[in-house]
Amino acid sequence: MSIRVLTPGWLSSVQDAGRCGHAAIGAGVAGAMDGTALRLANALVDNGANAAAIEITLRGPRLRFETDTLIALTGAAIDARCGGLAIPAWRPVAIGAGAELELGDMRRGARAYLAVAGGVDVAQVLGSRSTDINAALGPFNGRGLAAGDELPLAQIAPERLSRLRHALRAASPERAGETAVAAAHWSLDPQPWFDLRGDLPVALLRGSHFDSLDPASRRELFAGRFRVGNESNRVGYRLEGPKLNLAAPLELISEGVVPGTVQLPPNGSPIVLMAEAPTTGGYPRIAHVASIDLPRLAQRRPGDHVRFVETSLAEAQSRYLARERALAALVHSIHERLNN
């Protein structure tokens, strides 16, 4: 019951919904950069919301499945092949033991999620299976996957697996090299869960030090166009574009920061902290990305542009709650479909 990593791609890592409750000892959240895509990938193979999956960045890995199972791909649009057959995304796909899944380049977006029935069953570290590469914490001592790694899969009862495969109502399995694959005849519409054009503005809340920006910078933050810098990663997105300045220097002491916090270092280029945000920081906090839009930002890649639009706390929270309700309803309907 495992997956063998043949090649790791650009950066692939085991991620779940994140690590909670250890900020006081300096361990941050980590987890999937696009939590919505992770949740839907898990739902499509009938996993719980917090099951661990593989987060794939920019270019995919080659993986060999040592067991019959069910997989689903969500998030960024990625080329996926198995024994010469194209594997469609946003739907469950049954694959047989020995299958080699070859994930290629991403056509849109930066992060795809590969969920496997039962979930990747690496040991939990501080209550989570997420990989915090910056903190060297989690599976494989906090590193991305490497060729030769073996990813254990949680046991799934054979009756349950055959029931799930039956529920795909797939056309008869197609030969894919030495094995067979069968994709569900139905799929999810990536919209509204994935920003297909990648150009929607990202909602931003004012931070504690927004008012300390000079007037031009306050305008630029919402009017300007920023570019995702090449140094961007799971810790933070460095934004290039208009330089932002404080009206006067601030003497700050280290305080809590969270994923979504927008810091302004002295060089004037803001940094949006992402999944692997450290737990504390000493730079001015000029803004925060609304929780609902963090997955969308996580799908921008270096070189992509970002525009921000101001939102209020009440609006950000009510949009988040509306999305959570819609997501919960969708997850429920997928579960019904896979179990009836």
Add this chain to the structure above:
Amino acid sequence: MSSARIEPLGDSALLVRVGDRIDEETNVAALALADTLRAARLPGVGDVAPAYASVAVRFDIDAWRAADDPRPAHARLAQRIRELLQALPHDTQGGSTDTADGNGVPATPHRLLSDRVDDRIEIPVCYGDAFGPDLDAVAAHAGLDARDIIERHSNAEYRVAMLGFMPGFPYLLGLDPALQAPRRPSPRTRVPAGSVAIGGAQTGIYPRELPGGWQLIGRTPLALFDPSRAPPALLRPGQRVRFRPIDAGEFAALAP
């Protein structure tokens, strides 16, 4: 001590601030506040993390909305935190009688930390040479010789103000002002695990190999952080710390 202020930290976290200085009194208040919030076991609160002068509280928006209450989730949680703080016995030791300002609450008591102020730990450190390549630079900056730096550094008592930046990284209060030293003009790409370092007025210990710009004066063989250990972090906020000079032989004997 001023009264606590509550401000949003994005849409799913709050920052409760008890001051804006790096000093022991403010930090003790922040740690006591964190204890109070943790003990209250607020629903949907995932993290309560103290820093020098504040406590970050991460919460689940869904857990703090209510169909019959038009207030947004963060406002409801902030209200709950204010109620908790107002219910606390007032601090009398410091004679602080601060009352709530527009957004504030009364000062938090120090006595909650009484179990922790007696919590002491000794950390063996091998100073200088390859273990502390910046010892001479720190000494030159201070106008002292290396032996004075070691003596002053190991004679002081420190307090763990907070853990942050990296799992298990302690920010310590109590650095002798004479030992303050500016950060290196260009950071090192690799600072060895266990390095005891000075950055401006701050002093801390690198829990693992990291890039870093602080001046390295010594190294401890103890593991500052090990996720397979319970608790994973060697130090905890509030704890008192002393450094004990050791030689390279003892370092080797103590190293895991």
